[in-house]
Each structure stands twice: as structure tokens, then as C-alpha cells.
Amino acid sequence: MRSPYQAVLLPLSALFLLVGCASVGPDYSAPALSSSQFPASFGEPSATLSSGAVEVQWWRAFDEPALTTLIQRALAANHDIGIAAVRLDEAKAVLRESRQGFLPRGGPALGYEHARRSEVETPSGQSRHAESYRGALDASWEIDLFGRVRRSVEAATAQAGSREALLRGVQAGVAAEVAATWFEMRGLEAELAVVADISQSQRESLNMVTRMVGADSATEFDRLRAEALLRGVEATAPELERRRAAATNALAILLGETPQTFRLPAAKPEDERLAVRALAVGDPAGLLLRRSDIAAAERALAAATARIGVETAGLYPEIQVQGSIGFVAGSLDALGEAGTQSSFIGPAIRWNLLDFGRVRARIAVSESRTQEALIVYDQTVLRALQETDNAFRSNSAAGSTLQLRLLESAANREASRLARLQFAEGEGVYLDVLEAERSDFASRRALTVARTHQRLAVVSIYKALGGGWEICEQAGQDCSGAKGVASLDRGKQITHRP
Template identity: 65%
Template sequence: MRTPRRVLVLFLATLILGGCAAVGPDYTPPTLAASQIPANFGTVPPGLDMRTVEVAWWQAFDDPALTSLIERALAANHDIGMAAARVEEARALAGEARQGFLPRGAVVLGHENRRRSDVELMPGQPRRTETYRGAVDASWEVDLFGRIRRSVEAAEALAGSRAALLRGVQAGIAASVAATWFELQGIDAELAVVVEISASQRDSLGLVERLLQAGAATEFDRLRAEALLRDAEAVVPELKRRRAASVNALAVLLGEAPQTFRAPPATPARETLSLRTIAIGDPVALMTRRADVAAAERDLAAATARIGIETAGLYPDVQVEGSIGLVAGSLDAISGRAVSGLLAPVLRWSFLDSGRVRARIAASEARGREALIAYEQTVLRALQEADDAFEAYGAAGRTLELRLSESAANREVARLARARFSAGEGIYLDVLEAERSDFASRRALVAARTQQRLAVVSIHKALGGGWEACAQAGLDCSGASGTPSWRAPN
């Protein structure tokens, strides 16, 4: 009996030592050419520099209501909660894959009561027999060609991709809350302009009606004044609809029912946005911060590992099966002599399926090339979004400057036109045209202020920042107010 045992031990040792290598390509992170990742962002508008990007960028607006809304959304948003659940699922599946290195087993308890037929019955044997069996059966796959290791690599890479996507959702939600809040502020500011203009138009209409009674104006002038008032008032219903839509969107972002949500009072927007210089970092830092780039890189790692999983199908599958237990004809007969054991190495090789396996390998290699191209495309889109956001910020700043000048000029023209008409100089048509231009320019100014704030949000969204704040102590980024809190790695 010693010789077979020695052979078995030698056989198992050979398998274990041979299992140090895994078939298929080993993953190495992709490197991009300098043409794809420039050293800097090139010429950027004034107000941007290459310092390290701020983590909680929304605090630069000095708006406590905005900060509170973003923190509430990070804790309660359902998209974040679903992304966190997907991370939890992926990590659990990675843990299951790691269990492949360990033996599988089960406890088996059985009782057999058998009655032999006349054909089966041998002389001297009882017709009825009983067998009691209790055993622990186990099997262990020897990872000779790395199938299990590649499976673990793929599962862990998928978990890393899901974690990166969670960070992307957190950053996106923070940007969406800020954008919705600024849109709401802009609508409220536009409503205030409409209310002020409407009050001015009512005064003008009253003036024209008094002049009409005195014979100094015509019915045509009164109708024109009334039409201008109604034109200003007609804007209100649409603005209120847009405001309700923004409040509802904000409620959903915060994980609350729109019917019961109450938005905090919006503070009036300043004439210009007083922000510190916006730090944008450099393209290399952008690649490490963008969650979609990190997710694409982990997807590439998973696709590379799956090539090894399919390649292992070309080689034998080696397992060791064993069992140890007790077998007796009755419960009274259970003793040391009833111990039963089995140890059996098993080799399975489906060499006749090599054509199918090679087809699956070719398919996995194609998916790996697709994942690499997707990664490169994600990098290029990140650079595109950053450059677009920088250009939009510069354009928004220039537009706001022009709108400020235009609005100031039109407001002065309207004042002078009303003063001249009240003094009996000029015609009322001049007043109407001046007030119409004043109304349009003041609304355009409000839109320009809002657009400048949205441009700042777009920069931080393109930079992929904000999720880093989830690593700060005391900030809940779990989403849905009840899912496990998955925070960004330090």
C-alpha cells in the first residue's frame, strides 16, 4: 500500500507545483501615446489654472443651501443606491470566485433498506439487508492551468469597474443637483424681473390712460401699452411650469416624492459670479480622476482575464475527489471497523471539443480588442468633454460681460424715454420700443448669469471630480438612505 500512496503524493505535488502558471495573456495596464494624452490642456480661458482640482468643488459657490442639497442627494439618491448595490453584488461574486481555490464538499447521510429478488439472491445471503452510511464527500480542482486564477482576476476586475461606476454616479449626481439648483435660481430671478417689468408696464398703461383722458394720447397708444403689459405677463405661466419641473427634478435627485418636497428658498444671484480661480489639473490627472476611464480600464482587465479562462479549456481539468465516512449494516455495528475512505485523482480532457474552445477563445480575444478600443475612446471623450467645458466657460463669461453692458444701456434708454414722454417730448412708440428692449435684455442677463454657473458645473463634471469627497469622515454617500455605504478608496 505504500507505493500507491507515494505515487499519489508525488502526483499531487507535481500538479500543485505545475499550477504556478496560468494560460492566456497576463494583463498590463494600457499605455497611451503622447498624442492621445497631452501634457496640458493647451490654451484655456482666464480664470482656469492647472492646480490640483478641488474635492468638494460646490463649496466654492459659498451657498450653504447648495452644499446641503448635494450632501442630502449623496445620501439618498436612488441611482447611487443602485450603483452601490451593484458594487456589493460584484464583490460577493468575486468572493465566490476565490472559493474555487478551496475544496468543495458535502455531508452525506443515507440509509438503504434493500430486498433482493430471487435472481439476485446468492446462497447464504439474507434476502433483506440494511446499510447505514455517513460520510464527508469532497472534491478539489487543481488549478493546473490557471482557470480559477483567471476567473478570480475577471471577477475582481469587474468589481473594480462597478466601484468606479459608483464613483461616476456620485460625481454625476453632485453635478446634476448643482445644475438643477442654479436653473431654479435663474428661473426665480427671471420671475422677479417679469414682476418688476409688469409693474412698470402697469404704471405706463395708467399714464397713457390718463393722457388719453386729457386728450394728449390716442387709443392706439393705449392698446400698444396694454399689449406690452400682456406680453410680459404671458411669460409667467411658462416660467412657473419650468420652476415646478426643476423642483420636481431636484426632489427625485434627493430621493423624495415631488408632491411633498419643498425646495429651500433660493438666494438672489449676484451680478457676477465671484469664484476663486478654478483649478483644472492636467490631462494625466484627469485620466486618474474620471470614473468612466477607470471603469473602462477595469473592463479591459476583465476581458483579458476571460481570454485565459477560455484558453484553459484546451487543457485537461484535474480534480481530486475523496470521501471519508462510516458504513455499517446497523446502527449498533458502527465502530472503527466501519470507517470507509476514498481518494481518487480524476483527469478530464475534452480534446474533441477543441474546435468549440478555440472559437470561444477567438471570441474572447475580439472582446478584449473591443475593450481596449472602448478604453481609448473613453479617454478621448474625456479630453473632448473637458475642452468643450473650458470653451463654454470662456464663452459664458464673455457673454455675461456683454449682457451686463447691454442691460445697463437699455435700462437707461427706457428711463430716458419715459422721462421725455412724461415731459411732453417724443412719441410713445419710443417708450414702447425702449421698454421692450429693456425687458428682453434683462431676461437675457438672467439667462447669462445662469449659464455662467452651469458652465462652472460642466467643468467639474467633465473633470470627474466630487466623488473624492465621499472619503471624508461624516459624509454619507451610500445613496437611497439605507444601502451599504461604499466610499471611495483612499
């Protein structure tokens, strides 16, 4: 004759063989993208572009040590990176919790009970008062026969992968934002230098015209026009200073510092030469491996697909094994004595047949969210291709514009020199000098803007390619963001717990 334990354990053994063999809901497979969706190469064929592997620390291509320093500081202290890192920690904690579903639940249980029975309930000769003490180890375990736990772990794993990809995207975005803000600030400094240079030249012209008015070689009208041009040039400086201060403050925030205490690192002098080095941009197919937003959208799709299985498992019975082993005695001193041992084990089957309507509604919700995630993934890929194509076209246009601005500026500078020389020698009219100097000022400012736009175009290329986060995988590189840095006084700090 079989014992009660055998009567329970033998059927359960058959169930154990089925565990892991079936998981309800669809099995996920990554979306396949045809080669026709990707161009053969990026942008127009150009000597400035190569198909070599994208440089991890692409900002070093600008040969500006100050920029490298700023990006390293931003990766270590930026608040957006810190937020993304904490969200990744949250997703990993959810994953750890989901994996606990494979393990039994329960633990030690201590109990005391005191009862007072009525006279009718009390057998003759026994006390109406009864008490019992219980010390046991209670446990329950869900047999994941239909894969609810496995699908939950699958969804949590994919969600953690999505958060990790989003963190990489924030890291790459911060690096690109620091570089773009740095070059905007440097461009404004170059414009201020042009304003200072032109202002000095205009003062010299005004002094020359003033002397010529005294010698009856020029008119008061000429002097007033010269003074008006000088004041017009000087009036551009305050707005440029404001924009430069705003760019500096933006850098401070990117580095997790207050604008009032932030100090810029020393920068090398601005290079006036047109230096365009070849850019290693890889191939379009590799975009899927580098773009963090595409990876995040793909993992979000995987998580949504797994949640269909989680909800589908609600249509099937939930099987648990419950058990307890311990002691029950009438007094605390008797616990552990012979005859006080108590134990039980048995399966429990719950099947919420009356909830099928609710379960099917939740399944429909999960299926709709999966369809939405698939559309978001396709849209993310299309936008990535759009962003990269726009970036390469902008780079080509910025390079051509810069070359033309160089020629324009050189011509206007020479025309301005000749106009001043001719007027000083008594030839020509001062109106020609004014027009030449006005054109010289405008073209020199346009040249500095074109040089800034060219650098920003290069930054936009690497931002579109999704590179830069790989540096964070190198040993010794701090990319923790503000998560690991104490910055502002937050009052009572949240302590880290293992």
C-alpha cells in the first residue's frame, strides 16, 4: 500500500517532466529587415567619407583636448545618464524578482492559539480552555506548467535589455550634445573676435575720416556714416555675449554643475584653416547594431510579445504544491517531543473559469500593445534612416558652403583694403569704403558661422550613426552619470541597499 506522500509525489513527478516543455503564447523572433530597406552606402560618394569602422571616441577627430575632457566629465556626472542608469537598475531588480517565481515561497512559521470552548463542546472531564503552540516550516511552489513564470522572466529580461539600450542612447546623445554645444560656443567666440577686429578697423577709419574733415578732404556726412557703421558693428557684441553665456550654461548643466561655479577648460586657439579629414562611417546595415533606439525598440517588442504569454496563462489552471513540516504541542515546553511532529504536502489546483472574459480582454490588450510595439520598431528604423540621410546631406552642404564662404571672405577683405587705400589717396568716394567694409564684416561673420555649421554637421553624422556609447564598455571609463556623483544638496539622501 502506498503512503500518502507517494500518492501525491508520483503524479507530481509526471507534471515535473512537463515543466519547461510548453509555454503558452507566441514565441518571439526578431523582425527581419530586407536588404532593400537599406541603401548601399551613406550619402553621396565623397573623398571625405570612408566605410571603415566607426570610431568609438569620434570626438577625438576634432583634435580638441578640451572637448575630450568635457565629454568625459559629462559621461561621469550628467543627470540624464544618471536617471537612465537608475531606471536600468530598476529593470534589473524587476528581473530578479521575476526569477524568484521559479523558487518555493514561504519560511518559518510560529503560532500560538488559545481557545475557550462552550460546555456543550467540552467532553466530560476535560478543561474548557485549550491552547496549542506551533513551530513549522511552511512552503508553497507554483509548478510553471504553462509557462506563466517563464514568460514573465522573458518579458522582464527584454525590458531590462530595452532599458540598457536606452542608457546607451542617452550616453551617446550626451556626448553629441556636449560636442555640439562646445562648437556653438566656440563659434560665438570666433564671431566676437571678428566683431572686435572689425570694430578696431572701424575706429581707425573713423579717426582717419575725422582728420580728413578737419583738412576739408571729407565731409561731416562721411564722418557720421563712419560712426554709424562703427556703432552698428559694436551693437552686435552684446547679443553674441548673451548667446555665448547661454551656451556655457548649457554645458554646465550637461556636466551636472551649476552655471555659477562652472569653469571652462583651456582651449587651443581657433584654427582658421579648412581642414576636413575623412570620416569613418561604416555601412548602413551596421546602423542596426549601433543605434540604441533601434535596439531599445526591438527589446520593447520582445517584452510585449512575452506579456501575451503571461496573460494567456490565465486561461489554464494554476498548480501549486503546498507543504509544511514542524511541531504542534499543547505547551511550549512540549515542542519537539515525540508525538508532536506534524507535516503535510499536497497539490492545490486553482482554475478561474469565471474570469475567462477578463483574461481574454487582457490578452487582447497585450496583443494590441505588441502590434503597437512592432509599428514603433518599424518607425524607429525609418526615422534612423531619415536622420542619417539628413545628416550626410547637411555635411555635404556645410562643406560646400564653407569653401564658398572662404572665397567670399577673402574677396571682400581685399576689396575693403583697396577701398580704404584709394580713399586715403584721394580717389573714390567714402560710400565705396562703407559698402566694402560692411560687406567685409558680413562675410567674415558668415565664414565663422559656416565653419561652426561644418563642425556641427560632423557631430550630427556621428549622432545619427549612434556611436560613442561603446567607450562606456571600456575598463576605467566612468559613465555612471549623476547616479554616482553627489551634486546638489538633496536633503535626506536615499542610501544604497544591497
